[in-house]
Amino acid sequence: MIDALAAAKSALRKAVLVRRAAIAAEAAELVTDAVAGRMMDLLHRWPVGAISVFRSFGDEIGTGPLLVRLDTAGYRIGLPIVIGKGKPLVFRQWRPGDAMASGPYGIEQPLETAPEIEPDIVIVPMAAFDVRGYRAGYGGGFYDRSLEALRAKQPILAIGLAYDEQEVEAVPRGPFDARLDHLVTPARTLSFEA
Numbered sequence: 775m776i777d778a779l780a781a782a783k784s785a786l787r788k789a790v791l792v793r794r795a796a797i798a799a800e801a802a803e804l805v806t807d808a809v810a811g812r813m814m815d816l817l818h819r820w821p822v823g824a825i826s827v828f829r830s831f832g833d834e835i836g837t838g839p840l841l842v843r844l845d846t847a848g849y850r851i852g853l854p855i856v857i858g859k860g861k862p863l864v865f866r867q868w869r870p871g872d873a874m875a876s877g878p879y880g881i882e883q884p885l886e887t888a889p890e891i892e893p894d895i896v897i898v899p900m901a902a903f904d905v906r907g908y909r910a911g912y913g914g915g916f917y918d919r920s921l922e923a924l925r926a927k928q929p930i931l932a933i934g935l936a937y938d939e940q941e942v943e944a945v946p947r948g949p950f951d952a953r954l955d956h957l958v959t960p961a962r963t964l965s966f967e968a
Contacts, residue, residue: 782946790902806836826893852891862920907966908945921952
């Protein structure tokens with residue numbers, strides 16, 4: 775069962791990432807502004823607090839404009855840090871202009887001296903998503919573990935961020951795959967009931 779699930783996720787991930795990579799760079803810049811606006815519209819429903827946002831890597835949907843808007847709006851931003859295989863992420867405080875270090879997978883991250891925060895809202899990257907609120911990540915399980923650990927302490931909102939082209943009919947899932955509360959794409963905002 776586990777091997778079949780892992781194989782199904784791997785095949786899905788590969789197919790959708792090829793599709794994502796094909797999005798034109800010119801269009802991607804316009805999309806990042808649109809998705810930042812859509813995300814801010816969604817976030818106005820909750821009080822300003824601590825939020826985790828991933829820094830875009832490779833051909834992921836851009837989070838640069840969103841990070842600037844969140845900082846301007848007064849959110850305490852935490853960027854996710856991989857601390858080890860099989861472990862939940864740590865979130866370190868960050869503001870535009872802060873010094874960064876190269877982390878695992880070549881992703882820039884706050885310095886180790888930056889304070890840790892516990893986010894109330896986690897913006898989640900993905901390889902693929904379905905309209906039931908499930909996502910396929912990149913295979914490490916970091917966000918699923920992190921959401922489980924955070925939700926054990928307090929209610930946490932998990933909001934996916936992706937291109938519309940990353941949608942699939944159904945994401946293969948197991949018992950430990952965390953469901954999103956909302957998903958924002960350039961064209962729409964989806965909410966998922968518990």
